[in-house]
Amino acid sequence: MTVTVRAPAKINLHLGVGAPRPDGFHPLVTAYHAVGLCDDVTVADADTWSVHTKLPDWIDPGLLPADGENIVDRAAELLAGFHGVPRRGLVSVVKAIPVAGGLAGGSADAAAALVALDRLWDLHTSDTDLLRLAAQLGSDVPFSLVGGTALGTGRGELVTPLTDRGTWWWVVVPSPEGLSTPRVYRHFDELVPDAPERPPSADEVVAALASGDPYLLAAALHNDLELAAVDLRPDLGRLLERGEEVGALRGLVSGSGPTCVFLCEGADHAREVAGALTGPEHPVVLTTMGPVAGAHLVEYA
Structure with a gap:
């Protein structure tokens, strides 16, 4: 079985930043906006675990994390641990979102991996639980699941859809x-x-x-x-x-x-x-x- 999930880049139309909280995070009020630059994550059945990333020639491969330290690895480990299943699969990430560019490309990959692996492993994780897992991976990951245009609060992980009448x-x-x-x-x-x-x-x-x-x-x-x-x-x-x-x-x-x-x-x-x-x-x-x-x-x- 193979599953391909697409997730978009984000732009912060508004990014208000407060003083650091005691936990070190900054409180945010942000208006997230998903745009049509997308990464595709394809997962396939396998007895072991591996992640391979394909880049366009204009993205420097030196910006990628080391093997085993990709946010997709962490997303898979978190989802597998939540359900008590082994982490297995062959993962291909095809990137079109700039790396380390402020567009949440890593968050998009994590969100896509959660959705794809949930289907591959036949887990039927609820939307509420997927959002909770996403928030553990990063502040922008919940929005990468939701998409559209939304208000983010807390450290950005609390997401509420906004009325958006524009293209x-x-x-x-x-x-x-x-x-x-x-x-x-x-x-x-x-x-x-x-x-x-x-x-x-x-x-x-x-x-x-x-x-x-x-x-x-x-x-x-x-x-x-x-x-x-x-x-x-x-x-x-x-x-x-x-x-x-x-x-x-x-x-x-x-x-x-x-x-x-x-x-x-x-x-x-x-x-x-x-x-x-x-x-x-x-x-x-x-x-x-x-x-x-x-x-x-x-x-x-």
């Missing part, structure tokens, strides 16, 4: 060099030592999503981590300025970076902006749209 078109510019999420959070703490205990609300983005107006959404986009990411990587600030100069409604660092995303009026506008940004400094520029579904079955044989 939003994006230009996505990945970076060949990853940026560590913990490093960005540490730098945020250095730059903003007086961060509020409660993060800024996402009310403006929520209202813009309900309106379906790209100009309102552009004005409302917000990322508290952008300051830290741009301070660590000034080239990101220059890229954001360039994207808006060539016509994007708004540029934004995605999550903790270093991927930058640009909101456009529609598909044709996105292609125009992508063409203007493509060049020797940024040879890979992608267009995509959202919202799209969370982790979902695409092949079962």
